[in-house]
Amino acid sequence: MATSKLKLGRYSIGTGDRFAHQAKAQLQACVKALESGIEVVPVWNKSNREHTIIGSEPTSTRQAADAAVKALNWKLPYYCDADHITIQTVDRFLAPCDFFTIDVADFIGQPAEPAHIEAFVNRHPELLGSIELAGIDQPFDITREILTGTAHKFLAAVKKAGEVYRKVEHAKGAGNFIPEVSMDETDRAQSPVELLIILAAIADEGIPVQTIAPKFSGRFNKGVDYVGHVAQFEREMALDVAAIAYAVRQYGLPDDLKLSVHSGSDKFSIYPAIYATMQSTGAGVHLKTAGTTWLEELIGLAEAGGDGLALAKEIYAEALAHLEELCAPYATVIDIDPARLPSADEVRKWTSVQYTSALRHVEGAPAYNDSVRQLLHVGFKIAAKMGPRYIDLLEANEPVIAKNVTENLFDRHIAPVFLGRSI
Numbered sequence: 094m095a096t097s098k099l100k101l102g103r104y105s106i107g108t109g110d111r112f113a114h115q116a117k118a119q120l121q122a123c124v125k126a127l128e129s130g131i132e133v134v135p136v137w138n139k140s141n142r143e144h145t146i147i148g149s150e151p152t153s154t155r156q157a158a159d160a161a162v163k164a165l166n167w168k169l170p171y172y173c174d175a176d177h178i179t180i181q182t183v184d185r186f187l188a189p190c191d192f193f194t195i196d197v198a199d200f201i202g203q204p205a206e207p208a209h210i211e212a213f214v215n216r217h218p219e220l221l222g223s224i225e226l227a228g229i230d231q232p233f234d235i236t237r238e239i240l241t242g243t244a245h246k247f248l249a250a251v252k253k254a255g256e257v258y259r260k261v262e263h264a265k266g267a268g269n270f271i272p273e274v275s276m277d278e279t280d281r282a283q284s285p286v287e288l289l290i291i292l293a294a295i296a297d298e299g300i301p302v303q304t305i306a307p308k309f310s311g312r313f314n315k316g317v318d319y320v321g322h323v324a325q326f327e328r329e330m331a332l333d334v335a336a337i338a339y340a341v342r343q344y345g346l347p348d349d350l351k352l353s354v355h356s357g358s359d360k361f362s363i364y365p366a367i368y369a370t371m372q373s374t375g376a377g378v379h380l381k382t383a384g385t386t387w388l389e390e391l392i393g394l395a396e397a398g399g400d401g402l403a404l405a406k407e408i409y410a411e412a413l414a415h416l417e418e419l420c421a422p423y424a425t426v427i428d429i430d431p432a433r434l435p436s437a438d439e440v441r442k443w444t445s446v447q448y449t450s451a452l453r454h455v456e457g458a459p460a461y462n463d464s465v466r467q468l469l470h471v472g473f474k475i476a477a478k479m480g481p482r483y484i485d486l487l488e489a490n491e492p493v494i495a496k497n498v499t500e501n502l503f504d505r506h507i508a509p510v511f512l513g514r515s516i
């Protein structure tokens with residue numbers, strides 16, 4: 094398989110910048126990481142869905158990233174991620190992006206052609222029987238039935254990924270972009286055994302995948318903590334990492350292939366497990382976050398008081414009034430308890446501190462309200478509709494917003510995941 098000219102590196106963080114105003118504050122968090130002795134490569138990700146809701150173009154993400162890199166004199170790599178693209182939506186991302194998250198979750202479970210399944214199973218006798226993985230006490234035992242069943246479930250999706258990969262490769266040239274394959278936006282988690290079989294199929298398609306985003310067990314809701322069994326997650330991650338290491342050796346996949354953790358923001362309870370697994374195995378991780386920065390914009394505006402606080406309250410009132418419409422596209426990744434949502438009248442009386450302490454994600458803080466947080470997380474459409482009214486206030490309150498954006502990304506994400514610090 095062709096080796097890429099572009100390398101993502103061991104540690105990388107995907108950051109979302111909905112309104113293309115925080116790239117510098119986000120990059121500042123990576124600068125702080127560097128000052129603490131680790132290289133964390135920034136990747137600005139924005140999905141087609143987010144661009145469509147906001148009415149922005151992928152070129153704006155690229156421009157903001159380039160400007161931030163220039164302003165802070167960042168010398169390490171950085172990337173722009175066409176997040177969750179498909180064959181239908183990839184076109185406008187081709188020029189400005191150099192990282193492509195190929196989303197084939199919709200094709201999982203679609204039956205592959207029987208001849209393809211048979212060819213795949215016959216091509217991979219090495220997957221049958223007992224497979225010993227380095228550092229793992231229990232081998233993977235794969236029967237022909239398991240192999241065929243997994244191919245049946247995932248082969249069509251992987252073939253689709255190959256189609257999208259080749260379209261991007263045709264436009265950009267091999268090795269000029271980082272390919273990720275994502276399967277996280279689906280109902281059922283993929284097991285480590287399935288991940289290994291999927292990687293064999295990805296290698297067959299000739300995709301030099303550098304990151305793979307499986308769906309892990311447990312819930313990865315937007316902007317709030319992990320819901321599930323942390324010990325189970327840790328076990329699953331260790332098995333996934335071992336499966337990846339095996340697939341790299343066996344199938345010649347890029348040697349820096351690593352897991353990508355989607356909806357990775359605010360998953361505080363599993364960060365120690367991610368850090369520990371990376372320490373014990375030498376593996377890296379791509380931690381993908383997106384909406385957490387937009388919430389820091391709201392926190393900064395509220396903290397600023399005056400017009401900023403008033404606008405933050407107005408956004409809450411509007412979001413509450415359009416609850417169903419805003420939540421619909423994110424139904425599978427949010428769990429809002431309507432009973433915990435204060436009325437717009439109540440919020441109108443809030444002080445800066447009341448607003449920021451309801452929204453800022455400090456686990457265990459008495460005023461923290463994860464329903465308010467999730468509602469506002471999906472409420473960026475309201476701010477997008479306000480247009481210049483919102484943007485002007487972002488610009489007027491840049492210092493206080495930037496401080497919150499950097500702190501959130503560094504203290505609550507980079508430091509616990511990549512430096513092992515407690516939050």
Ligand SMILES: [Zn+2]
Nearest residue numbers: 275277355356
């Ligand atoms: Zn995702």
